[in-house]
């Protein structure tokens with residue numbers, strides 16, 4: 001579908017949507033829609049991406065028709081400097097909406113038993129007037145058989161099919177995940193990440209783990225002590241405790 005200029009903002013995320021058999025990246029579909037004044041909650045969903053991307057410039061690959069691949073357009077009131085936790089909010093919402101016991105792995109992974117089942121990509125444009133537009137991308141390995149799961153250099157991958165032993169309806173899942181995200185995002189916009197802190201902490205897969213953070217040039221290794229009220233990862237290092245912003249961390253890997 002095409003997006004009408006100055007479309008009226010929809011109350012429910014996903015009411016204005018672009019549903020595509022394939023595309024390069026749904027992130028680019030919502031970015032283009034934003035330029036055409038699409039409302040907050042505009043959704044782009046596809047069966048297949050030819051140029052799907054992940055965090056830190058990585059590629060996000062999936063076979064056609066197996067995964068849930070979508071992006072949402074957000075027009076937050078929260079100032080750009082305080083938007084980093086949106087990625088965590090989305091991870092939490094996805095983890096809570098999946099039909100398996102899932103956890104969040106800071107900053108953008110959703111895991112089941114230590115294997116990655118979903119990833120979040122948050123891209124931000126700050127406009128000259130100081131307001132921002134966020135392109136929130138979500139990829140969930142849904143009906144991906146074990147042999148098609150991507151190799152990663154960091155975490156093993158899994159899918160809902162592998163975990164449940166049965167396929168999952170992707171459209172119903174889309175609805176659940178989008179509704180879950182909308183509710184969590186409203187909490188974040190109204191009350192900040194602190195309002196979601198306890199829920200995030202309850203699903204935090206990293207707490208207590210020895211992890212190495214790649215910071216673009218250097219690495220630090222320490223024991224994860226959870227996240228703080230601003231959504232930063234707190235690490236206990238040999239010389240004390242320090243909090244890291246997702247923006248400065250290129251990769252999180254288990255310490256050897």
Ligand code: BTN
Nearest residue numbers: 025052053054055119120137139
């Ligand atoms: C990651 O784990 O590094 C983030 C992966 C995000 C993938 C999704 S799929 C839908 C949206 N479009 C993209 O190109 N990427 C995100």
